Amino acid sequence: MRYVIIGTGAAGIAAVEAIRSVERGAEIIMLGDDPHGFYSRPGLAYFLTGELSDKTLFPKTREDYKRLGFIYRKARVTRILRDETSLQLDDNSLLTYDRLLIATGAAASPLTVPGANLQGVVKLDHLNDARHILKLAKRGRTAIVVGGGITALELAEGLRARGMHVHYLLRGDRYWSSVLDEHESRIIEARLQEEGITLHFHSELREIIGKSGQVNSVRLKNGQTLKCSLLAYAIGIQPRVELARDAGLATERGILVNEFMQTNDPGIYAAGDVAQVYDPISGHSILDSLWGVAREQGDAAGLNMAGQAQPYIKSMPFNITRLAGLTTTIIGAVGHGRDDDLIGIARGDSETWRELPNAIVAQSGFDINRVRILVGENKLIGAVVMGDQTLSMPLQRIIANQMDISPMREALLTRDAKIADVVVDFWSNLKSEK
Ligand SMILES: Cc1cc2nc3c(=O)[nH]c(=O)nc-3n(C[C@H](O)[C@H](O)[C@H](O)COP(=O)(O)OP(=O)(O)OC[C@H]3O[C@@H](n4cnc5c(N)ncnc54)[C@H](O)[C@@H]3O)c2cc1C
Numbered sequence: 001m002r003y004v005i006i007g008t009g010a011a012g013i014a015a016v017e018a019i020r021s022v023e024r025g026a027e028i029i030m031l032g033d034d035p036h037g038f039y040s041r042p043g044l045a046y047f048l049t050g051e052l053s054d055k056t057l058f059p060k061t062r063e064d065y066k067r068l069g070f071i072y073r074k075a076r077v078t079r080i081l082r083d084e085t086s087l088q089l090d091d092n093s094l095l096t097y098d099r100l101l102i103a104t105g106a107a108a109s110p111l112t113v114p115g116a117n118l119q120g121v122v123k124l125d126h127l128n129d130a131r132h133i134l135k136l137a138k139r140g141r142t143a144i145v146v147g148g149g150i151t152a153l154e155l156a157e158g159l160r161a162r163g164m165h166v167h168y169l170l171r172g173d174r175y176w177s178s179v180l181d182e183h184e185s186r187i188i189e190a191r192l193q194e195e196g197i198t199l200h201f202h203s204e205l206r207e208i209i210g211k212s213g214q215v216n217s218v219r220l221k222n223g224q225t226l227k228c229s230l231l232a233y234a235i236g237i238q239p240r241v242e243l244a245r246d247a248g249l250a251t252e253r254g255i256l257v258n259e260f261m262q263t264n265d266p267g268i269y270a271a272g273d274v275a276q277v278y279d280p281i282s283g284h285s286i287l288d289s290l291w292g293v294a295r296e297q298g299d300a301a302g303l304n305m306a307g308q309a310q311p312y313i314k315s316m317p318f319n320i321t322r323l324a325g326l327t328t329t330i331i332g333a334v335g336h337g338r339d340d341d342l343i344g345i346a347r348g349d350s351e352t353w354r355e356l357p358n359a360i361v362a363q364s365g366f367d368i369n370r371v372r373i374l375v376g377e378n379k380l381i382g383a384v385v386m387g388d389q390t391l392s393m394p395l396q397r398i399i400a401n402q403m404d405i406s407p408m409r410e411a412l413l414t415r416d417a418k419i420a421d422v423v424v425d426f427w428s429n430l431k432s433e434k
Helices: 010-022 044-049 062-068 127-136 150-161 182-194 242-246 291-305 340-346 392-400 406-412 419-433
Strands: 002-006 027-032 071-074 077-081 086-089 094-096 099-102 106-108 142-146 165-169 198-200 205-211 214-220 225-227 230-233 237-239 255-257 268-270 275-279 284-287 318-323 326-332 353-355 360-366 369-375 380-386
Touching: 002 010, 010 027, 010 062, 010 099, 010 291, 044 127, 044 150, 077 242, 099 291, 127 150, 127 230, 142 150, 142 225, 150 165, 150 182, 150 230, 150 318, 182 198, 182 326, 182 369, 182 380, 214 230, 255 268, 268 291, 318 392, 326 392, 369 406, 369 419, 380 392, 392 419, 406 419
Parallel strands: 002 027, 002 099, 027 071, 099 268, 142 165, 142 230, 165 198, 255 275
Antiparallel strands: 077 086, 086 094, 106 237, 205 214, 214 225, 275 284, 318 326, 326 380, 353 360, 360 369, 369 380
């Protein structure tokens, strides 16, 4: 049996590990077009700031790969020939497969404004992008950053850490409004300003203006012009579905797979940022773009490819990240994505708690230690923990396991409740009961 995996990212590697855990003798071939193979893409942000060297981005050693015993080929797959169960590679050679995994990830959405192809317009997708940015980042020069999520913020901080003057353009009236509430956005914005980053709200690019092929300034939709020598953007990602779509596999935004990570062709699977996975609980097909999810999906895909019927069960959304130097855990449903009403009502609300139609927002904290909990009927729905992470682990468990919170619900919802103390008490009592 020959297993072929396209993509050397988190999903691809997890699939190799899973296949090898059940199929000791099978042939596994991994194909990838990134010259650096498998490395930590989340780590690229810390490489940009200079906190991590590029060596530390590689989580696996030569021995690890040897132990897994697979064949790695640096190649770009140009076509999937389903009738012949084979792949065409960029050197025009063909490679047959018995089971195929497409783990091609997602790429940064392109900028489409005039001037986007000038030298000095950069994105942060791969290690080569990060190296390119570092070459162009010149102390004392000016950079413009565009985009509203984590990657844009990482670009702004990375360029600032390299001594550039950074102007950060935000389309709306605050940072990351789809996930953070207003208070949380303001905390991050204040910290960015303290770092010396200039924020521009309600600002959108109209065009990038060059001089001798090199970015020289930008014009905004409000008519303002800003000089710069670098423009970095992170305005979203696009799953790399082209191979699957051209081969006639079912796709929407991602490659559609069932809960066994199988496409509409039973010999072909997909996992990671490129996969849109059917969730039997909600009845929807869901796209994720998180490292941990890619690993879990790759693991499930590998086991299924090797004949172990292993449905992928979507775990609760969870991301631990650093925003403007502040460790932040985002657990469960906290923003627009899951519940528009919730964010609509919490936004701009200065009270410590407020009843909502089907959930209650309870908040506490000041400055950099802040907890926001979304309280449902008898369980917690989501939480944001900023700064002190003491509550992060208990909240993850309480939310993931959908624990009955009735013993603390009333205390949580008391006006001016000390949420941290209430959760810690609840958690300690639970542990002592065990
Ligand atoms: C700057 C940055 C910061 C991030 N920070 C976080 C974070 O803090 N937390 C978090 O959870 N996630 C983060 N992510 C997202 C996380 O890195 C991704 O969710 C994860 O890497 C997805 O893994 P994957 O295996 O699906 O795809 P990828 O890692 O994208 O791997 C896909 C591979 O397929 C290869 N490929 C594509 N097409 C072909 C082809 N035709 N032929 C051959 N090879 C091909 C690509 O070159 C690539 O190597 C971040 C991502 C970036 C870019």
